[in-house]
Amino acid sequence: MTSKPERLVIVGNGMAPGRMLEHLFEAAPGAFEVTIFNAEPRVNYDRIMLSPVLSGEKNYDDIIIHGDDWYARHGVTLHRGQKVVAIDRATRTVTSEGGVTAEYDKLVIATGSNPFIIPVPGNMLPGVLAYRDLDDVDQMLAATRAGGRAVVIGGGLLGLEAAAGLKAQGMEVTVVHLMPTLMERQLDPAAGYLLQKALEDRGIEVRCGANTKAILGHDRVTGVELADGSVLDCSLVVMAVGIRPNVALAQAAGLEVGRGIVVDAGMRTSDPNIWSVGECAEVGGQVYGLVAPLYEMARVAAGHLAGPSDAAFRHSETPTKLKVTGINLYSVGDFAEGPDREEIVLRDARRGLYKRVILRDDRIIGAVLYGETDDGGWFNELMKKGEDISDMRDTLIFGQAHQGGGSFDPVAAVAALPDDAEICGCNGICKGQITGAIKDRGLTTLDEVRAHTKASASCGTCTGLVENLMAAVLGDAFAAGAVKPMCGCTTLPHGDVRRLIKAKELKTIPAVMQELEWSTSGGCAKCRPALNYYLLSDWPGEYVDDGQSRYINERVHANIQKDGTYSVVPRMWGGMTTADELRAIADVTDKYAIPAVKVTGGQRIDLLGVRKEDLPGVWEDLGKAGFVSGHAYSKGLRTVKTCVGSTWCRFGTQDSTGLGIKLEKFLWGSWTPAKVKFAVSGCPRNCAEATCKDVGVICVDSGYEIHFAGAAGLEIKGTAVLGHVKTEEEVIEVSAALMQMYREQGFYLERIYKWADRVGHDEVRRQVLHDVESRKRWFDRFVHSQKFAQVDPWSERVSGKDKHEFKPMFETVLEPAE
Amino acid sequence: MNAPIRPWTLIGTIDDIPAQGARCVKMGGMTIAVFRTADDRVFALEDKCPHKHGPLSQGIVHDGCVTCPLHNWVISLETGTAQGADEGRTETFPIRLEGRAIYLSLPR
């Protein structure tokens, strides 16, 4: 029997019906002739992704779910900008505001929700927006171009995403929240507090326990008045206090309505020809506001529309995540306290971690994770399955990686590995080789194991594994985790050595070795460079650099290459160069027959394969053209990468190139524990990749967002936000303060991200940003030390310093054989 | 008898080399690294690491050894052999200090 396609009409073109149609076209292709009415004048897009559109990380085209071709392909008629105003169930027709009528055999109501607008005076003023659709986002973006302050009313998911987005677009933002902590429906107070701090660190003001009394303004919004009488001046108000299922149309049509449009488990309303899916539907007495359950509704409804089906909607807990770049939170289930509940909590104040799992009868009923959320999915799985967790109670909070059937013991876990299991990927070392070396050679320290097997001697990421393996073989004889001495010449770790150098005023390497009882006479290749650095940084102007305690690159101010030649990388401030500079590079390349010229990953030019004896000549010529050393070899400031910024770019908010040059000129020359890379991007599109540098600056309309503690080498680390400042001077001051704090506290070879993890991000923020006095102190000390550091090492050497380095001591002229 | 098979050549004085440092002596295609330790002993090695021929003269000198600048092998200045788990040997050359003058016995 060939049946004529049924007429399916859908009211609303949101995420739920979109998904439903995908299921339907797959299950019953050609069975329906589909007509959609959409009050919004556009196709189906991913509403969830409005936040990245607002923040500038995405644009509308990126978030379209069904483009025009999709409607064409499936023969779907889409009435855009046609809000349905009436359903006539007797004649089975729907009619839109614009007078378009359609007849249906089956009807799906998917009208979503309406944002709740709090009933206060002024709530209809221009400049007061909800956060629901693309029009809202477009209007917010228009407002950001005018700048000023935005007040976001509501500290829930939507409100905070709006706040972060507006902030990213350069507005000053204040969040006004009625409850004492943020996102109180998804987060417990501890996590809410961490979240608040994180937002404040990005320069978003948060006012909890604040009740909005009125919105002020005559023909446009000018402020918000709170119940305590205070007034927040603003040019934009975003109201994100909640949503109400949009049921008016269904109600007018006489369908059964509770909080939402009441449907059975098959998503059918009280009229057998009418279904409802999405936020407007009430199923099992519940309404929903996250897409996961809505997609479940879509699947069930499609099943029933396609033919007889026993698909039934089942309630499940949906985790909440906040889509604000750099803030990780995850919450699922029920996390209220109660006498029948137990909780397991893990806090790590230094790393800003908070994890809480809520149990009832040995089963997880909820979880709140802040800071590190990788295990959210796993907790959720355990919760959904209702698994009895009593066996792993002790290690549960550490997450999945720490479960090894029963209780987890990392030492037992490596002990259980087969002998041919690879432990060190860099060097291809298997477990058997390591255990063999430990036993045969009687090794007892990590350094010995490294020396004899090379395991963990390269990138070092397997160090923990190797230590566990040593513990498994040696038992108590191996004290891992004990603070490691800085090298084999001392029992003192870096931290103690740094402290004692200052406390005992030790000002030379021999003094340190004597006073701190070094066990070797002259130190080793590990401790000497470290001591040399510590002394330089602690006694600027007093301590005399010891070249022999430096790695060759820093000793001769060029990078050694595999064939013993050197590379030369002059500075190109902020990545800018000129025709004259390029000509000088070309000339020197010809003159010294330099075999390779390469553009580096750091926005400058590398001359590779220079003979050591030619280095001073090459530098001399480069110096005449105005070049100085680029310190591509140094533990010090390497590059300040920039983008073109407001000088050229249509999106640029500030002069990122100019600021980069200023930073580079201000900061170059000083030695640091490990290399330091900066970048400055002109807007959040971040073309200078500032968010993976040691320090990154993102320009925004209202100023500069300073980031820190990123890296993109052996480890990829996105930066953390240090904070927001308004002027270039502040950026420079904060950057210099940060450099100095790091210079004085960092352990040798410890990059900023590791140091910051060790001392705590908040502590760094406090000392170099918020506490203005302390910031000034660090800054002044940096400026003082720069007096001695900002000397171009190349010109020094051209004028004769260390000339022994570049000349052979003696040369024989070989006589021809007789 | 102990007499050198090769003639001694005066190559300079110990003051030409920084303490815990090295200088090079060029001989046609070959480079010899001359090291000076913290306690003013001198050693001569071919400037070629047994690993991948890194220039040992550019390394850090410590404890009668030099750490190669390329991959951190540690080579004994006295014997030229690699320390620790690494295996290999660099050629050494007879060298002698007379007062502050350094004499090297060059290969022919």
Ligand code: SRM
């Ligand atoms: C030249 C260059 C590659 C290129 O051709 O583009 C380069 C070359 C070297 N890099 Fe690099 N890196 C270069 C950009 C980078 C970048 C990209 C960037 O800066 O944006 C990274 C990742 C970003 C980062 O640092 O987080 C990078 C991460 C590394 C690392 C890993 C550092 C880490 O902490 O994980 C090392 C190893 C180290 O420093 O111990 C390294 C080490 C090296 C050394 C010094 C290897 C060595 O010890 O000899 C190379 C020296 C070659 C030479 O003689 O010039 N290079 N290196 C780039 C020079 C940029 C400049 O103008 O100064």
Ligand SMILES: Cc1cc2nc3c(=O)[nH]c(=O)nc-3n(C[C@H](O)[C@H](O)[C@H](O)COP(=O)(O)OP(=O)(O)OC[C@H]3O[C@@H](n4cnc5c(N)ncnc54)[C@H](O)[C@@H]3O)c2cc1C
């Ligand atoms: C900024 C933002 C961020 C979000 N983030 C997340 C998230 O991270 N995770 C998550 O799970 N959920 C998130 N949500 C919620 C999620 O987007 C919604 O739950 C989901 O879009 C609801 O789908 P729906 O189909 O029910 O309704 P909607 O997608 O709202 O679609 C309803 C559509 O119906 C139209 N309509 C209404 N009445 C009529 C009428 N009478 N005639 C014709 N058309 C009509 C409306 O114009 C609208 O286009 C977010 C929502 C927003 C606004």
Ligand code: SF4
């Ligand atoms: S990635 Fe860096 S260190 Fe590795 S080979 Fe390339 S330049 Fe050398």
Ligand code: FES
């Ligand atoms: S060449 Fe010397 S260690 Fe590799």
